Amino acid sequence: MIGLIAFIGGFGAFLIAAVALVRRSERRLGTGLPTASPPARLGTEGQAEISAYLDRMTTELRLPAADVAEVRAELADHLYDSIASLEAEGFDPESAVREALGRLGPPAELGRLLRAAHQSTRRLLAGAGGGVFAAGGGFVLGYLGGVVLALLGFLALLAVGSVLALVGVRLLDIAPQDGGNTINSLLYVAAFAMAVATATRYAVRTSAGLSRRAPRTVAVFWAVAGAIVFGWLALFGMRGPQSWPSVALELCIPLVAVASAFFRIDRPMPHVGRWAVIVTALTVVVISLGFFAVTGSSTSVSEESAPVLCSVSDQSSSCQPDFGFDTVAPMAPAAWLPEGTFSGGGWGSDPASGGTRVNDTMGSQGLPSWTDLQYEAWHALPVDELGPGGVDTHYSTPFAVQPAALNGNSLSAVFHFERLRDAVHWWIFLTGVGPDGHRYRMGDGRGGQSNFNGSAWDWLTAPQ
Amino acid sequence: MPGRIRGQLLKGTTTLLVLTVLREGELYGYEIAQRIRDMSGGAFVPSEGSLYPALHALEADGALEASWREGDRGPRRRYYRITRTGLGMLEAHAQEWAAFSLGMTRAVGRVDR
Known part of the structure; x- marks a missing residue:
């Protein structure tokens, strides 16, 4: 508990310090003093x-x-003083102006010298360090803001769903049937995009103010750095549920960084008060704690552990009469698989690889007359109120096949559904070539649901 | 009245001169130039084009602090004030200059003999 309080306190202090640094640096980016009006006598x-x-x-x-x-x-003030002094020495106004300007030297040279005086190495280093610090704070702040907005958007969606339910329209019928995978991933990436935009903008404004450079000058550096760092993170680092819309948005992250570095960068950042930071952080903490309490500390959406329990032999009213299992292969004749051939089995998560392990335990007699034993994963229909869905008969081949590895009297295989884009609902069957040389299935299989879990790169390079 | 010091010789001494005159109190740019001229009896006339870059560089290094305010006798000016860092810098520059000056005097005196 003390650790949690220290973490939240330290985190809050970091955010407040970052916002304070941005605001302090931004003072240099304001309009500043107006130049004094020249004396009328000139x-x-x-x-x-x-x-x-x-x-x-x-x-x-x-x-x-x-x-x-x-x-x-300052230089205008100097010139007016100088001209007045020269006039007092006897110069006529026109000559005094020329003499005063001449004493300051060529304007371009003076401008370059002044620029070099302002843009010292010390200030450059301060700008770079401050920019990174502000970017860190901006990223967290932007992400928190994005999460809050996403949660509010989600609540609004629920409210709309409730209203639509009153008039007989089910929101889930219009939403993608992927267990919320698409919505989850979109909310996740939207929050990340907001974090990237805020981080890049904070970095540009802060480093410009501290290094005494025009925002558009330093924007080039931060645009490139942001595009590389955040683009890399978006492509390889953001692991979680993915969908085509979320991957498309993730590929736009470098563009978000570039656009944020340049778009209206001369304008001040929206004012973020300390209380806004504290309230946002606390809101996220409270909502997260509530979310954990409701979901039992599980935020994974990659795999649902509950298998479809209904078997093909169960013809009760809650089950569909035909599961389409014959699409896979005909059932092996009972004489070739006598009672006791299989004494157990099931499927679950494989801790070593993160995949889905399926296994069957054989009886002592084994399967001496069978060859080419393999597990086949077939697309399945989603579960609905009619009961578990069967094999999707639109497909005539399995989407994944793994040879059944024999270990003692146990057969097993590991599937990586979390790396396949379209393996949401599936059935796995053990099949083999029987004594007559034909392939048969050796049971009713087992079904389940998984969601893609990985980076955008994993999604793009995933096998079809 | 001694002749004006050559520009090349004066180059590099602007920092020392600026810090020296600001040790006496706050001044704005034009006043600093005038004060240097007056203090040296007209021997040193810093180039106005190099004065402001020097002032701004000293400010960037933390040797000076600048603030805008209305002057005692006139309109708004940018006043410079020497800081603790600036005083340290002045002391170091003054010692360097004393050593340089002594060495030059000895060397030139030897040539004269």
Whole structure:
């Protein structure tokens, strides 16, 4: 408990520090001071000459807006003082302007010298470090905000579903029949995209302010860095439920980073108060704790452990009369599989590989006259209120086959449904070539449901 | 009145001169240039084009702090104030300059003889 409190406290302090750093750095990015009005006695020509000089000088500065405004105002003040002094020495106004400008030297050279003075190595390092720190805070903050928005969106979806149910429309009928996999993955990626956008923006604004560079100058670096780092994370690092929409969104993550680095980057970030950070963090903690309490500490959606228990011999009203098992292969004649051939078996998660292990325990007599024993995974129909779905007879071949490995008197195989894109509902059968040279199935098989679980890269490279 | 110091010789001494005049109190850019000229009896006239980059570099290094405020006798100015870091830097520069100056004086004196 103390560890949890320390973690939340430390986390909150980190977020508050990151937001404070962004706000402090952003002060340099404001509009800054207005340049003082030139004295009226200078005349239009003199004023135009000074303005042109300052304009030329500022084009070389490439500093944040507040710094540009300050430098411009300071040099304008200097010029007005210098001109007044020269006039007092006897210069006429036009000559005084030219002399004062001449003493400052070529405007482009002055601009370059001032830029070099502002953009020291120390400030560059501070900008880089501050940018990374702010990006970390922005990522967490953006992700928390994204999660809160996603949860609110989910609640809104539930509310709409309830209203639709009142008028007889079931939301699940319109939603994808994949156990919520698509919705889960989309919410997950949307929160990640928001985190990337916030992180990149925080990095650009903070590093610009600290390193005294114009945001668009440093945006190039952060756009490239963000596209590489977050693109890599999106492609390889984000493991979880996937779907085509979520993978498409994940492939857009580098674009999100680039767009966030440039789009209206000169505009201030929305103000995020400390209380907003605290309330957001607490909301996420409370909702997460509630979620864990309801789901029994399980957030995995990759695999449902409950097999379809109804067997083909069960012809009760809750089961469908035909499971389409003959699509797989004809059932082996009872004489070739006498009572006691199999004494047990089942399926479950394989801890070593994370896949699905299926096994059968044979009796002492074994299967001496059978050859080429294998497990076949077939697409199945989803479970609904009519009972468990049978084999999907639209398919004439299994989508995965594994040879049955014999270990003592046990046959087994491991399937990786979590790496297959379309293996949501399935039935697994043990088949073999009987004494007559034909393939038969050796039982009613077993069914279940799995969801893809991996990275976007895993999804893209998954076998069809 | 001694002649004006050559630009090349003056180069590199701007930092020392700026820190020296600011040790006496807050000044804005134009005042700093005037004060250096007055203090040296006109011998040192820092290039105005190099004065501001030097001021801003010292500020970036933490040797100076700058703030905008209304002047005692005039409009808004950007005033510079020497910091503790700046005082340390001044001491170091002054010692370097003293050593350099002494060495130069000895060397030039030897040539004269």
